[in-house]
Amino acid sequence: MTGSQPLPEAGPEAPTLVVEHLDVTYKVRGQDRPVVRDVSFTVGRRESYGLVGESGSGKSTVALALTRYLARNGRVSGGSIGINGLNPLAMSREDLRLLRARTVSMVYQEPGRALNPSIRAGRQIAEVFEIAGLGKESSLDRAVDMLRRVQIADPGRVMDRYPHELSGGMAQRVVIAMALAAEPSLLILDEPTTALDATVEAEILDLVAGLREQMSTSVLFISHNLAVVAKMCDRVGVLYAGELIEEGPAEKVFSASRHPYTVGLLRCIPRRGQRKDSGRLDAIPGFLPQPGQVMTGCVFAERCSLVVDECRQQPPPGFDVGLDHTARCYRHADVPEMPGTPPQDRPPGPSGLLDSPEGATPDPIVKIRSLDKTFGSGESAVKALTNVNIEVMRGETLGLVGESGSGKTTLARTLLGLTEPDPGSVITLDETPLTPGLRGRPLDQLKSLQIVFQNPDSALNRRRTVRWLISQPLKRLAGLTGGRLNERLTDLVRSVRMENRHLSLRPGQLSGGLKQRVAIARAFGGGPRLVVCDEPTSALDVSVQAAILNLLADLQAKEQVTYLFISHDLGVVRYLSDRIAVLYLGRVLELGPAEQVFGGPHHPYTEALLSAVPSLDGLDQQTPAARSPDGRPEITLRTERIKLTGEIPSAANPPSGCVFHTRCPRRLSTGVCETTEPPLAEVEPGHQISCHIPIDQLRVLQGSAAPKG
Amino acid sequence: MSELTATPSAAPGEVAVAHAFAAPPAQWRLLLRKPTFGIGAGILLFWLVCAVFGRLIAPFDPLAQQLLAKNGAPSGAHLFGTDDLGRDVLARVIVGARDILLIAPVATLLGAVLGAMLGLAMGYFGGVVDTVLGRIVEAVLALPVVIVAFLFIVAVGPSSITLILVVGFIFTPLIARTVRTAVLVERQQDYLASARLLGERPAFIMFAEILPNVLPVIVVEFTVRLGYAIFAVATLSFLGFGVQQPTPDWGGDIATNYGLLGAGYWWETLFPALAIASLVMALNLVTDSIEQVISS
Numbered sequence A: 001m002t003g004s005q006p007l008p009e010a011g012p013e014a015p016t017l018v019v020e021h022l023d024v025t026y027k028v029r030g031q032d033r034p035v036v037r038d039v040s041f042t043v044g045r046r047e048s049y050g051l052v053g054e055s056g057s058g059k060s061t062v063a064l065a066l067t068r069y070l071a072r073n074g075r076v077s078g079g080s081i082g083i084n085g086l087n088p089l090a091m092s093r094e095d096l097r098l099l100r101a102r103t104v105s106m107v108y109q110e111p112g113r114a115l116n117p118s119i120r121a122g123r124q125i126a127e128v129f130e131i132a133g134l135g136k137e138s139s140l141d142r143a144v145d146m147l148r149r150v151q152i153a154d155p156g157r158v159m160d161r162y163p164h165e166l167s168g169g170m171a172q173r174v175v176i177a178m179a180l181a182a183e184p185s186l187l188i189l190d191e192p193t194t195a196l197d198a199t200v201e202a203e204i205l206d207l208v209a210g211l212r213e214q215m216s217t218s219v220l221f222i223s224h225n226l227a228v229v230a231k232m233c234d235r236v237g238v239l240y241a242g243e244l245i246e247e248g249p250a251e252k253v254f255s256a257s258r259h260p261y262t263v264g265l266l267r268c269i270p271r272r273g274q275r276k277d278s279g280r281l282d283a284i285p286g287f288l289p290q291p292g293q294v295m296t297g298c299v300f301a302e303r304c305s306l307v308v309d310e311c312r313q314q315p316p317p318g319f320d321v322g323l324d325h326t327a328r329c330y331r332h333a334d335v336p337e338m339p340g341t342p343p344q345d346r347p348p349g350p351s352g353l354l355d356s357p358e359g360a361t362p363d364p365i366v367k368i369r370s371l372d373k374t375f376g377s378g379e380s381a382v383k384a385l386t387n388v389n390i391e392v393m394r395g396e397t398l399g400l401v402g403e404s405g406s407g408k409t410t411l412a413r414t415l416l417g418l419t420e421p422d423p424g425s426v427i428t429l430d431e432t433p434l435t436p437g438l439r440g441r442p443l444d445q446l447k448s449l450q451i452v453f454q455n456p457d458s459a460l461n462r463r464r465t466v467r468w469l470i471s472q473p474l475k476r477l478a479g480l481t482g483g484r485l486n487e488r489l490t491d492l493v494r495s496v497r498m499e500n501r502h503l504s505l506r507p508g509q510l511s512g513g514l515k516q517r518v519a520i521a522r523a524f525g526g527g528p529r530l531v532v533c534d535e536p537t538s539a540l541d542v543s544v545q546a547a548i549l550n551l552l553a554d555l556q557a558k559e560q561v562t563y564l565f566i567s568h569d570l571g572v573v574r575y576l577s578d579r580i581a582v583l584y585l586g587r588v589l590e591l592g593p594a595e596q597v598f599g600g601p602h603h604p605y606t607e608a609l610l611s612a613v614p615s616l617d618g619l620d621q622q623t624p625a626a627r628s629p630d631g632r633p634e635i636t637l638r639t640e641r642i643k644l645t646g647e648i649p650s651a652a653n654p655p656s657g658c659v660f661h662t663r664c665p666r667r668l669s670t671g672v673c674e675t676t677e678p679p680l681a682e683v684e685p686g687h688q689i690s691c692h693i694p695i696d697q698l699r700v701l702q703g704s705a706a707p708k709g
Numbered sequence B: 001m002s003e004l005t006a007t008p009s010a011a012p013g014e015v016a017v018a019h020a021f022a023a024p025p026a027q028w029r030l031l032l033r034k035p036t037f038g039i040g041a042g043i044l045l046f047w048l049v050c051a052v053f054g055r056l057i058a059p060f061d062p063l064a065q066q067l068l069a070k071n072g073a074p075s076g077a078h079l080f081g082t083d084d085l086g087r088d089v090l091a092r093v094i095v096g097a098r099d100i101l102l103i104a105p106v107a108t109l110l111g112a113v114l115g116a117m118l119g120l121a122m123g124y125f126g127g128v129v130d131t132v133l134g135r136i137v138e139a140v141l142a143l144p145v146v147i148v149a150f151l152f153i154v155a156v157g158p159s160s161i162t163l164i165l166v167v168g169f170i171f172t173p174l175i176a177r178t179v180r181t182a183v184l185v186e187r188q189q190d191y192l193a194s195a196r197l198l199g200e201r202p203a204f205i206m207f208a209e210i211l212p213n214v215l216p217v218i219v220v221e222f223t224v225r226l227g228y229a230i231f232a233v234a235t236l237s238f239l240g241f242g243v244q245q246p247t248p249d250w251g252g253d254i255a256t257n258y259g260l261l262g263a264g265y266w267w268e269t270l271f272p273a274l275a276i277a278s279l280v281m282a283l284n285l286v287t288d289s290i291e292q293v294i295s296s
Helices: A059-066 A093-103 A121-131 A136-149 A155-159 A168-181 A198-214 A226-232 A250-255 A260-267 A309-313 A408-416 A443-448 A466-476 A482-495 A500-504 A512-525 A542-559 A570-576 A594-599 A604-612 A695-701 B024-033 B035-057 B089-125 B127-142 B145-156 B160-187 B190-197 B202-238 B250-263 B267-295
Strands: A017-028 A031-043 A048-052 A074-083 A104-107 A186-190 A218-223 A235-240 A243-249 A319-322 A325-327 A364-375 A382-393 A397-401 A426-429 A449-452 A530-534 A562-566 A579-584 A587-593 A681-684 A687-689
Touching: A017 A059, A031 A059, A031 A074, A031 A218, A031 A235, A048 A059, A048 A226, A059 A074, A059 A186, A059 A218, A093 A104, A104 A168, A121 A136, A121 A155, A121 A168, A136 A155, A136 A168, A168 A198, A198 A226, A198 A604, A218 A226, A226 A250, A235 A250, A235 A260, A243 A250, A243 A260, A250 A260, A260 A542, A364 A408, A382 A397, A382 A408, A382 A562, A382 A587, A397 A408, A397 A570, A408 A449, A408 A530, A408 A562, A408 B190, A443 A449, A449 A512, A449 B190, A466 A482, A466 A500, A466 A512, A482 A500, A482 A512, A512 A542, A542 A570, A562 A570, A570 A594, A579 A594, A579 A604, A587 A594, A587 A604, B024 B035, B024 B267, B035 B089, B035 B267, B089 B127, B089 B160, B089 B202, B089 B250, B089 B267, B127 B160, B145 B160, B145 B202, B160 B202, B190 B202, B202 B250, B202 B267, B250 B267
Parallel strands: A031 A243, A048 A218, A048 A235, A104 A186, A186 A218, A397 A562, A397 A579, A449 A530, A530 A562
Antiparallel strands: A017 A031, A017 A074, A235 A243, A243 A325, A319 A325, A364 A382, A364 A426, A579 A587, A587 A687, A681 A687
8 A cells, every 4th residue: 555655754743752861660679760862762653663672671561651551660761652643651441441442552572362262363463453443243344354465275164263272373464463453553563573483484574575566564673683673673772771771764774883782692693604613603701681770881891892981970972873873882983893702713622514524424323223102092093203314423412303293393302201202213322222212211321312492481490409400410420429519519619600699599599590500500410422402592581692602613523422402593593503313204314414404405494494584694795875765775675585375284193295395395296295295315425315306306406406505 | 591500510401300309399389489388387386386495385274274264255364255164265275285296297107107007008019908908998988987096995995095096007008099090000110110120129129219209199198187177186186086075175175165055155165166177277277389390
């Protein structure tokens, strides 16, 4: 409808949202704690504004304050909010209800929780129209239209489904349809894709971007993911500890950042081509401050490498650092030349795959042969793993990637013995077959295989102290007692960069990063040979993630351990892994050296995964001249992007032939994909792909004669 | 910030806001600040003092009969009046706290310990163990409590020990079921897998890893059951299977005197009944506050 409108900034209309000097406090145990301080920003008509920040930065609090949805103990203690010129803070109950019903819509992270589980999806959308005054029948008709607009292929069927019958991506579409049904002036998206898989995330983001062009809605996009915000937003505000520390046009903030925190955040994300052997990641030292902590001076001073005395005494005002671009930093002029962590080489290990000369035969530590795993039996049997054959080489990192439900975690748990594989499967550790479960597994094998779980809150017993938690593996697996136990404990604590004073604390008293360090110390306590890292950084903030990845890489170099590294974050996998296995519906579709798997030619599924992930790569080279005509940064809109449509099929009823054929953009017209499952065949030395398309043709299709990155 | 950081030297933000579980002192402060807890604990304390020092506090010997002053209405000399043997009702109410406050907690403790062990085993092992024990628990729960208690007491003979065993065994399956549910939640947590990967034995995992995490559930269950135990003991005494006359006992005294209600001697029944009610109410107030603090 309004696709050809001029630039939002140039539009003659008043802005949709004006936030000025907003302060929000929460009352905790009788004390007021400021969680948002002096935040000001403006979202113009049809503009998309991104709020980025790590956990506790106050980004969701800002969103809740806008529509007065703050928790009981929270209140706006200063500043003003204007939505279409109206002030929600001074509204009567009825006006507020109308504002929430008509003017502002919100979409949250968990689509499952935003929908009423006992009402069919269609009814829930129709309700929005009924509130707007339409009759029952026409509301239902409009609901079907709405579902079509959010690109649901079969709206009729989705209308009749209950929320639990919808997949995550489908449910989020329904939520977006509901949010847009009232044609709001302002749409608030709070981490709308964080709970979704990469390929689904890409679809939802495309959908939102497409809808923005059709509708006259302004968007406030809240996310911790810089790449997503860079892709989706015209303007960006970076929040840290409740303060907006940098604000400006998206391409300026990301390519010419003028605040040390923004620069630090951008630097600690592994870039394409950056690998563990090429040096450490830049991590921001220290930890995020507690929400509500009272700080004098600059909120970032504690962790800033450019800090001067002035920063600690007086909070910096917003400095103009360009057109519409402000940064709250006294040293904003020096930020572009901000020193990173000096490039340090990892201590070279005495042996290991990384340093092994070309041509030396790698030596497998673990061999997995025709591994199958079926959950349940009879009608309800679900095949989680089908004929998996993988060798894990000594000292390497094998990355395991795939969407949720692909069997990554089941594979790891089966290897560890937490889940018993189907009879006939063979897993050997140094040529010795492993017992199928943990029962009766000899101490030596227990010691050899350990894991770092995704969520340290769940992996650490919350009632035990750090000392107890780290001592347990030393006692059980290493058989240490008394003085030698204490000695090793101190060593271990130091090697995960923690301090002795942490020993008496319980997990609940530690930050997320420290908790994960305790979990890593536990995994390394018994002197393991292979450690499974199951999404070890996905529950952590970006600035903490880099430090944990550095630690893992350092420990690997020092202890000569092998990693089986599971992650959905391809950037992280690429940074750490020597080889990659791509899983889909319990089958290995591709297996090979990291640079070949990422560089291509690769399996069409790998290709789709790679192109689904928004990334910040290429941003530094961005010059103003390279911008697209409409002024939006062309950061991630790669032309080669291939789209996956549809949902991941159910593992209980996998497609015939090649399991990927239902979503494959390169499916062959001969029909062979639908009928025959392609074998996992070696296409280059050490590189296996399970696809009917010959490698040379893939190479041409994917235009990747020369490996990228 | 200092009260939130466990170590004064910690860098800001390093030590996250102490979780209520991790810092018992903070929990105690929250508990003490609740008025309901204060009232409940006050009444409870009063009855505990009565139970321990009853004979010293009581204005009369609870067993001393004054046949000339029988069925005397409450007066300056006998605040709660006298019963049909002329015994002082106030003295009997005060001293009557002793047996019930001994039997009920010990019985509940027995039920909680047995129930916790059973629940841990059912929840942790699952499968056949859970099915078999679960059926037995259900079978026990299906039996009418009073009849089982009757038969047992008639067979063994009434005594404090019998009462404790009966009430304890009756509570065991109830507590086991609650604990089992809590254990099932814990079983989803990765720390159990982590312990198994260290080669820990089931007993260790159950008692050293899971038990501390389900302890709050057991504590709440204990206090809830304690209220029921008071009822159960008073009921059994009322029916003549508990504390035997002439020992002062609330349930027993109600049983001896309720026949006289028709004659207008209400005080002989009302005051022991009020004693039971106040004790149970006090327990419920304390239980509610503990539950709120634990779940917050």
